Amino acid sequence: MGFEFSREIKPSTSYYVAVVSVNFSIDYLLEHIDMCDDERIRFENITHENRKREFLGTRFAIKQLLGKEPYLLRDSNGKPHFQNLAIELSLSHCGQNLALIMHPYHDVGIDLQEVNNKVLLVAKKFLNEGELARVGSDREKATLYWSAKEALYKYYSRRQLSLKNDLQIVEKEEGRFIGVISNESHYEEVPLNWEWIGNFALVYTVKS
Structure with missing residues (x-):
């Protein structure tokens, strides 16, 4: 189990790209992240174990990258956004791998x-x-x-x-x-x- 980078891109421009593998138990992840009320409600409505691990692993990974607790919500179109941070964000999951891109103000997309x-x-x-x-x-x-x-x-x-x-x-x-x-x-x-x-x-x- 662990947290491992597959790729990290920090160009001279202000966007940031990372591909990481998050492989921890659900209990471990719950102990190491905090969730806002909306996140906790969404988590409690997830029934599939892999989706629960993906949900928590995303927040754990972003916390490791940013050094602060991210409160991650979705708008009416399903686009992820931070409740507490002014950063544009896009995410992609493939197995235990998470790809993400962040920019302080420009729209972004990743897969x-x-x-x-x-x-x-x-x-x-x-x-x-x-x-x-x-x-x-x-x-x-x-x-x-x-x-x-x-x-x-x-x-x-x-x-x-x-x-x-x-x-x-x-x-x-x-x-x-x-x-x-x-x-x-x-x-x-x-x-x-x-x-x-x-x-x-x-x-x-x-x-x-």
Whole structure:
């Protein structure tokens, strides 16, 4: 059991990215974090053990990173935010791994996905025809595109957005990606940062 960094990114700009593994028992986590009333109510309504550990592990990890107790809530669209800190935040869970990005004021989005055999079977649900043609039978690229669209979805942070129809991944030179958010009420081009961490695709974006 423990708390371990897989990746930490501190660029010259003011955003912060980390991928950590949190592997503690529920009892241990409850002893080492504090929760506000709203958080405790949400926790008590969780029935699945893994979801309980994920809920607590997220707060434990952020406490270790920030050095202070985070009170983490969600707005009406499900976007996480701090009750007690003026920091923009996005989160992604994959197994025991937590990916997060924080910025003092810009919108952010992040996603972490592990490559698996199922991604090509469900690709038609989240990729448009052009993206499907570029991906072909490449599981790694399909996973990267999926992670990119999830990061865009979290960045936009509003519901009623189709991964397949409203979000596009545009490939540029030298392996760069741009995400396009396009629906009836909004159009935006967003730079995407990506890298591989072992068998995991990590994609994140910060509003420029």
